[in-house]
Amino acid sequence: MGVSLRDIARLAGVSVKTVSNVVNGYAHVSPATRAKVEHALSQLDYRPNLSARNLRQGRTGVIALALPELDAPYFAELSRFVIEAAAELRWLVVIEQTDGSLERERQILDGVRDHRVDGLILSPVAIGVDELAARTDDTALVLLGERIHDGPADHVAIDNVRAARDVTEHLIGLGRTRIAALGAQDNSASGTAPLRLAGYRQALAAHGLPETVAKVERYRRREGAAAMAALLEHRPDAVFCFNDLLALGAMRTILSAGLRVPEDIALAGLDDIEDGRYSTPTLTTLAPDKAELARIAVDLLKRRIDGRPGHPPQETRAGYRLMARESTLGR
Numbered sequence: 001m002g003v004s005l006r007d008i009a010r011l012a013g014v015s016v017k018t019v020s021n022v023v024n025g026y027a028h029v030s031p032a033t034r035a036k037v038e039h040a041l042s043q044l045d046y047r048p049n050l051s052a053r054n055l056r057q058g059r060t061g062v063i064a065l066a067l068p069e070l071d072a073p074y075f076a077e078l079s080r081f082v083i084e085a086a087a088e089l090r091w092l093v094v095i096e097q098t099d100g101s102l103e104r105e106r107q108i109l110d111g112v113r114d115h116r117v118d119g120l121i122l123s124p125v126a127i128g129v130d131e132l133a134a135r136t137d138d139t140a141l142v143l144l145g146e147r148i149h150d151g152p153a154d155h156v157a158i159d160n161v162r163a164a165r166d167v168t169e170h171l172i173g174l175g176r177t178r179i180a181a182l183g184a185q186d187n188s189a190s191g192t193a194p195l196r197l198a199g200y201r202q203a204l205a206a207h208g209l210p211e212t213v214a215k216v217e218r219y220r221r222r223e224g225a226a227a228m229a230a231l232l233e234h235r236p237d238a239v240f241c242f243n244d245l246l247a248l249g250a251m252r253t254i255l256s257a258g259l260r261v262p263e264d265i266a267l268a269g270l271d272d273i274e275d276g277r278y279s280t281p282t283l284t285t286l287a288p289d290k291a292e293l294a295r296i297a298v299d300l301l302k303r304r305i306d307g308r309p310g311h312p313p314q315e316t317r318a319g320y321r322l323m324a325r326e327s328t329l330g331r
Contacts, residue, residue, distance in 0.1 A: 003044045012040040063119045063301060066096040066108045072219075073273035074243065074290075075123070078144075081294035082121060089302060091118075100125035109135060119301040124148060125191065140304035142297045146192045149315065154300040156316040158288045160192060163320055164199025167240050167268050167286050170322055172207055174329075176238035176266055179204065180212040182227050182250060183219065183242025196242045196270065212236060216246065224249025232257060237265060238328075244269035244276045244285055251279065251327065267327040281326030292318040 005023070009016045014033060021029050022037040023046075029037075040046075065082050067075045083093045094117065098104040105127040108120070119140035124147040133152045135141075143155040171179050181200045185193040197213065204211050214231050216223040224246030231239065232253070241247035247269030254265050261267050261281055269276060272287030296316050303311065 003046045007044060008037065008040045008046055011044065012036045060116050060118055061090060062092045062094060062117045063121065063298075064094050064096060064108070064117045066098055066105070066120065066122045068098050068100040068123060068125050070095065070097045072245070073275060074271045077273065078290050078294060081291045082298060084291075085295045085298040089298070091298075098123075098125065102126035106131070109141075110137060118305050121297050121301060140301055142300045142304070144293065144297060146195055150313075152313055154304065154314045154316070156293055156296045156300065156318060158293070158318050158320045160195035161199040161202070163270065163286050163288075164196040164240070164242075165203045166199075166322055167270060168200045168203035170284070170324065171238040171240060171266055171268060171328065172203060172209070174238070174262075174266060177209055178212070178234075178236045179209065179238040179240060180214060180231050180234065180236035181240050181242070182214045182216070182224060182231065183246055184213045184215045185217070186215060187217075193242060200240055219243045219245055221245050221249035221252075225253045228253035232259075238262075239265060239267050241267065241269045244271040244273045244283060247283055247285070247327075248275060248279060251281075251283070262326070262328050262330055272323055276325075279327075281331065284325045284328040285323050287321050287323050289319045289321075 005016050005019045008019045012019065014037060018029060018033060019037055022034055023041070063086060065079060067079065069075055070079070079095060086093050096108055098108060105122070105124055108122065109127070109132075117139065119142070121142045121144060123144040125145070127147070129148055129151045132148065135152075141153045143151065143153050144157065146157055146160055149155060168179060181197060183193060184197050201211060212231065212234050214227040216227050219242065224241060227246070228239070228250035239250060241250055247267055251261055251267055254261055254267070259265055267284070269283055269285040272285045276283030276285050296318060300314065300316070
């Protein structure tokens with residue numbers, strides 16, 4: 001038989017309601033009474049039945065996290081932080097992969113109610129503002145990434161324009177004057193690529209420097225290696241890659257061509273994945289605060305799940321910092 005609230009109340013010499021208030025974290029309990037209840041909880045090794053509590057509240061204690069690519073290091077690292085932030089609320093996280101597919105994103109948005117989750121954190125790639133606005137499912141929703149800004153749901157991201165400008169300014173500050181961008185996309189009218197391209201262009205324009213832009217379809221090592229091979233014909237003295245996987249692929253191409261990083265070509269990425277900290281040379285990158293991104297997303301989701309009124313959709317920016325390493329500074 002499990003330990004009940006009545007057992008705790010009897011040992012602590014208080015009412016069952018008081019024990020319930022302590023277990024559920026309510027503030028209106030005196031410190032002395034709270035201490036007595038917590039001592040009794042510890043003595044009897046009480047474990048709350050979270051499933052029963054959630055059911056009484058009409059909740060499951062489960063949220064969903066839907067990301068484009070689970071094998072991309074950035075999303076894998078971000079997932080870990082979301083799980084950690086959710087665990088502080090005693091929530092479980094189920095993870096879905098969308099592959100950046102419009103159909104898959106629609107299925108997830110339309111089907112979260114059927115999966116009995118309390119809320120959804122989604123990083124959309126294909127779905128747009130109009131479809132989100134027409135959504136009939138009232139499951140709590142928070143958006144990540146750069147696809148949708150000022151939409152019908154809470155959204156958290158870094159300032160990608162400013163971040164890209166800061167990386168480019170770092171390269172300019174090192175005396176580089178032929179700086180290429182690697183990561184533009186033909187099929188992206190909104191999202192990460194145009195924002196990072198805008199920041200790159202702003203920095204170059206401020207210093208009167210020419211631009212050279214290489215396009216890719218996906219942000220993968222192979223794409224970075226191939227695009228860098230084409231860029232070598234232009235002989236840039238620095239390259240800003242729009243994510244770290246592109247940069248690692250580009251680094252392979254540069255070194256295979258007998259050139260040196262950073263002496264011949266300085267190289268920088270964005271995302272601060274673990275691979276870049278152990279590459280040779282180590283990769284200069286811009287590091288989004290993934291822990292903060294996750295915490296804000298979970299906090300926003302909790303607010304929506306709790307149903308607090310009077311809060312329009314909120315746009316929130318997480319922090320970042322430049323991690324200058326060997327690929328731009330040398331050893």
